[in-house]
Amino acid sequence: MNKKFNILSSIPSFSGLSETQLEEIKQIIVNRHYNKGEIIFSDGDDGNGFYIVAKGRVKVFKASPEGKEHIFHIVGPGETFGQVAVYAGRSFPANSEAITNSHLLFIPRTAFVELIGNNPSLAMSMLAVLSMRLREFTVQIENLSLKEVPGRLASYLIYLADEQKTGDHISLSISKGQLASLLGTIPETLSRIFAKMSSQNLIEVSGREIELLDRIGLENLAKHGKL
Amino acid sequence: MNKKFNILSSIPSFSGLSETQLEEIKQIIVNRHYNKGEIIFSDGDDGNGFYIVAKGRVKVFKASPEGKEHIFHIVGPGETFGQVAVYAGRSFPANSEAITNSHLLFIPRTAFVELIGNNPSLAMSMLAVLSMRLREFTVQIENLSLKEVPGRLASYLIYLADEQKTGDHISLSISKGQLASLLGTIPETLSRIFAKMSSQNLIEVSGREIELLDRIGLENLAKHGKL
DNA sequence: TAATTGCATTGACTTAAATCAAAAAAGGGT
DNA sequence: ACCCTTTTTTGATTTAAGTCAATGCAATTA
Numbered sequence: 001m002n003k004k005f006n007i008l009s010s011i012p013s014f015s016g017l018s019e020t021q022l023e024e025i026k027q028i029i030v031n032r033h034y035n036k037g038e039i040i041f042s043d044g045d046d047g048n049g050f051y052i053v054a055k056g057r058v059k060v061f062k063a064s065p066e067g068k069e070h071i072f073h074i075v076g077p078g079e080t081f082g083q084v085a086v087y088a089g090r091s092f093p094a095n096s097e098a099i100t101n102s103h104l105l106f107i108p109r110t111a112f113v114e115l116i117g118n119n120p121s122l123a124m125s126m127l128a129v130l131s132m133r134l135r136e137f138t139v140q141i142e143n144l145s146l147k148e149v150p151g152r153l154a155s156y157l158i159y160l161a162d163e164q165k166t167g168d169h170i171s172l173s174i175s176k177g178q179l180a181s182l183l184g185t186i187p188e189t190l191s192r193i194f195a196k197m198s199s200q201n202l203i204e205v206s207g208r209e210i211e212l213l214d215r216i217g218l219e220n221l222a223k224h225g226k227l
Numbered sequence: 228m229n230k231k232f233n234i235l236s237s238i239p240s241f242s243g244l245s246e247t248q249l250e251e252i253k254q255i256i257v258n259r260h261y262n263k264g265e266i267i268f269s270d271g272d273d274g275n276g277f278y279i280v281a282k283g284r285v286k287v288f289k290a291s292p293e294g295k296e297h298i299f300h301i302v303g304p305g306e307t308f309g310q311v312a313v314y315a316g317r318s319f320p321a322n323s324e325a326i327t328n329s330h331l332l333f334i335p336r337t338a339f340v341e342l343i344g345n346n347p348s349l350a351m352s353m354l355a356v357l358s359m360r361l362r363e364f365t366v367q368i369e370n371l372s373l374k375e376v377p378g379r380l381a382s383y384l385i386y387l388a389d390e391q392k393t394g395d396h397i398s399l400s401i402s403k404g405q406l407a408s409l410l411g412t413i414p415e416t417l418s419r420i421f422a423k424m425s426s427q428n429l430i431e432v433s434g435r436e437i438e439l440l441d442r443i444g445l446e447n448l449a450k451h452g453k454l
Numbered sequence: 455t456a457a458t459t460g461c462a463t464t465g466a467c468t469t470a471a472a473t474c475a476a477a478a479a480a481g482g483g484t
Numbered sequence: 485a486c487c488c489t490t491t492t493t494t495g496a497t498t499t500a501a502g503t504c505a506a507t508g509c510a511a512t513t514a
Contacts, residue, residue, distance in 0.1 A: 062365070062369045062373065064373040064374070068373060070368070070369065070372040070373055072365070072368065083358075084358045084361050084362055084365075085358075087354045087355050087357075087358040088355055088358040088359055088362065089355075090362070093362050093365045093366075094365065116347070116350075116351065116354075117347055117348075117351070118347070119347075120343075120344055120345070120346075120347045120350060121344075123343075123347055123350035123351060123354065124343065124344065124350060126354060127314045127343075127350060127353060127354055127357065128314050128315055128316075130314075130354065130357045130358065130361065131310075131311045131312075131314040131315040131357065132315055133361060134311050134357065134360060134361055134364065135311055135315065135317070135320050137361065137364040137365070137368065138289075138299070138311075138320050138321065138364070139320075140368055141297070141299065141364065141367055141368055141371065142289045142297065144368065144371040144372055144411070145297040145371055145411035146289065146291045146295060146297055147291070148470065148471085149470080149471075175490090175491070175492090176491075176492065177490095177491065177492080184371070184372040185471075185472090186471085186472065186473090187491080187492070187493090188471090188472080188473085188492090188493080188494085189470090189471055189472075190492095191492060191493050191494080192471090192493085192494085194492095194493095195493080195494090207480080375500070375501085376500080376501075402460095402461070402462090403461075403462065404460095404461070404462080412501075412502085413501085413502065413503090414461080414462070414463085415462090415463080415464085415501090415502080415503085416500090416501055416502070417462095418462060418463050418464080419463085419464085419501090421463095422463080422464090434510095455514105456513105456514090457512105457513085457514080458511105458512085458513080458514090459510105459511090459512080459513095460509105460510090460511085460512100461508105461509085461510080461511100462507100462508080462509075462510095463506105463507080463508070463509090464505105464506085464507075464508090465504105465505090465506085465507100466503105466504090466505090466506105467502105467503080467504080467505105468501105468502080468503070468504095469500105469501090469502075469503090470499105470500095470501090470502090471498105471499090471500090471501100472497100472498080472499075472500090473496105473497080473498070473499090474495105474496085474497080474498095475494105475495090475496090475497105476493100476494085476495085477492105477493080477494075477495095478491105478492080478493070478494085479490105479491080479492070479493080480489100480490085480491070480492085481488100481489085481490080481491090482487100482488090482489085482490100483486105483487090483488090483489105484485105484486090484487090484488105
């Protein structure tokens with residue numbers, strides 16, 4: 001039971017698979033290392049496989065011609081990215097870049113497609129994972145179109161607090177600039193909103209450490225907007 | 228080979244299935260009819276099955292507490308909606324409403340899950356369809372966060388023209404108010420942008436009929452923004 | 455042909471957030 | 485500690501788009 005095995009079984013899509021099945025997957029994995037700032041794939045590249053993060057952190061983003069960029073996900077250990085292109089047999093619809101030195105497991109398309117053909121249960125769990133991501137996107141679209149930035153931020157903070165299970169304390173794993181992009185805004189605006197939220201005793205910010213002081217207020221903000 | 232069969236085989240997820248498989252699916256379908264304006268399911272309802280549109284048109288949307296709504300999709304004959312909740316075994320993440328009198332085919336979850344367990348190829352094609360939708364969402368998020376309304380409209384008009392294969396002439400199948408919501412804006416703004424685009428001879432609008440006069444200009448607008 | 459209803463447009467105004475520009479703060483490495 | 489770089493904050497300004505309110509314009513129906 002080596003390291004690779006441990007990583008694999010912790011991945012949602014692959015949980016519930018037998019050891020034999022995991023072993024099969026292990027056979028087709030290619031190890032890849034990227035340094036901070038390195039591009040993994042670019043918008044329009046051929047989708048010849050997808051990635052699992054073993055170590056590090058990766059951003060998946062889209063850039064406008066003027067250089068503005070919007071981050072879709074920040075992907076960490078145990079998470080996957082790039083599958084869509086693989087299933088659909090298309091090119092990648094976005095860019096990805098390592099934001100820390102990262103160790104990734106690459107799953108080539110051809111081998112994977114073959115594998116899935118023989119594993120209905122694997123297919124099912126992939127379906128479920130994709131569905132989840134689709135749901136996340138739904139939330140993101142909803143946020144972008146229905147809510148203003150403070151509401152989006154409040155939602156995200158609450159989400160993070162739940163995610164990290166560390167009570168009302170959060171520590172950001174990304175820079176505030178990147179958080180801004182993730183929320184579909186710019187650093188200046190985010191900074192002002194942090195300031196405003198702090199002055200209203202909703203939160204307390206100290207560098208990348210954030211304390212949620214008034215969850216009810218935040219939830220209210222997340223739902224009904226208006227700071 | 229009755230009517231139901233014809234509809235089924237025209238659905239992307241089900242194309243490539245054998246007649247026997249289609250027959251199996253037919254067994255679990257429930258016919259449902261909705262009048263214009265009727266709610267099909269609401270945000271938070273239990274996702275106990277998904278729908279195929281046989282006839283009519285349905286909008287899938289999300290509403291904010293203040294009543295603002297954003298339309299995610301307009302779904303027409305041969306298209307499906309509501310699957311995500313089914314695969315993930317969760318509640319519906321949005322609302323749906325018939326915008327014309329509609330005939331829908333309802334696929335109950337339990338029966339479908341059983342079916343898919345026995346059909347790897349069905350699972351695969353479902354994966355592909357989900358992936359496609361995910362890709363659409365990616366585009367939508369990109370539009371909402373990277374582009375201004377005129378750019379989004381230009382993209383959508385070009386998309387529609389390609390879709391309808393009717394040269395440079397488009398006819399909208401939905402009201403302008405609904406189009407506004409689909410683009411993440413409001414009718415007033417959309418109206419002003421239509422006026423501006425017309426004055427610059429990019430398009431010519433007459434009710435729900437639109438003529439694309441300057442595709443290059445539109446494409447430019449879709450990419451680089453700025454009207 | 456009025457009249458009701460729903461949809462679309464127009465105008466005046468407000469506002470959230472982007473842009474531009476600069477200063478301040480925080481890290482990292484030597 | 486110091487320099488250099490990156491990140492974050494603050495301020496002044498502009499702008500796109502939302503809000504409010506009124507009007508116009510079909511289309512259907514009485």
